[in-house]
Structures are given as structure tokens and as C-alpha cells.
Amino acid sequence: MGDKNPPRTLRDYSQPSHEGYRNTIELPEGNNVVPLRSDTIRLVQNGCAFHGLPSEDPNQHLKDFLKLVDSLDLNVENREGTRLHLFQFSLRN
Template identity: 70%
Template sequence: MENENTIRTLKDYFRPSQEGYRNTIEIPDGNNVVPLRFDTIWLLQNGCSFYGLRSEDPNQHLKDFLKLVDAFNLDVENREKMRMRLFLLSLCDQASNWLKSLPAGSISTWEDLTTRFLP
């Protein structure tokens, strides 16, 4: 139990709290066959980024994204988890802000994600 008279420093107030934080995308529990490696994330962010600009086609981004991620050749259950884990890393700027604006835990399947992403 925390004492009400505990002295807190300014540094304590600037430390971010993750209490009550939940991602928009809720990845199902279970084992993930392929761990996320730095080079995988780098390849995704440099070869398959979507910014949400008018000149970008969300359908084409989804096709490019699936071509890259499905190259891992995972079973169905792990393929969906990997897609959901990596998709949020493929979004930048406006597109990332869009995802963050959705309610926490509102996306729990790949179908949920693609339905919301595509116009």
C-alpha cells in the first residue's frame, strides 16, 4: 500500500504509465511460430509502408503487405497473428493515427482489420 506522504520527484511524474493501456488490435493468445526480427520489421517499414495519403491505394497496400507477410508460409492460425502483429508496423503518419483513434481492443481478427482499413 502506497503511503499518501510518499515524496515523488519530477522524474516520477514524467515516467509514462501503461496502466489500463490496451492496443487497438488485440492479438489472440497462443504461441507465435515466428518471432519478430529486426530485419523483418525493417523490410516491412521500408518496403511496404502506408501513410494514408490520397495518392496511395489501400487495396494495393494490402496486396503488397500480404505478399510480404505470407512469404513466411505459416499455418492458418499463426498467419493471422503475424498479419495482425505486422500490419500496425506498416502504417505511418495519418494511417497510424487512424488506427490509434479506434477504440482499444476493437480489432480482434484479420477480417475486422481489413474491413475497417478498406474503404
């Protein structure tokens, strides 16, 4: 019988694959259309951009992002959906 988990070489680990992975941000069911203004998107892009550099702290980026987004006058009923839609604009490269 075939082995379900064949041994992997070091080369296999050095070349990761995205096969089988899903997007980690899952939007809530229902009407998840959130109107975003271009100035709000630019504010997020310029106010808390994360480039993934070794010198950047991802936890600090999340704190800065939430602080910036929570300072905006957003629809309280759909705040989480708006955060999810805006987060992608805070990531660079």
C-alpha cells in the same frame, strides 16, 4: 425526457472524437506472443509503407502487405497472428 441523440451541428462533425471506438485489430485469444525479428520489421517498413496520402490506394497497400508477408517463412500455425502484429509496422504517420 432527455433526447438520447441531441442534434449535432456541422462543427460537431468537423471535430471527430475517438471516444467509444475500439482497436479494429483484435488478436486471437490465448498465447498471442509472436516473436518478430528486427530485420522482418524493417522489411515490412521499407517494403510496403502506407502514409495515408490521397494518392495512395489502401486496397493496394493491403495486397502489397499480404504479398510481402506471405513471401516470408512464417510459422503456419500462427500466420494470422503474425500478420496482425506486423501490419502496424506498415503504417506511417
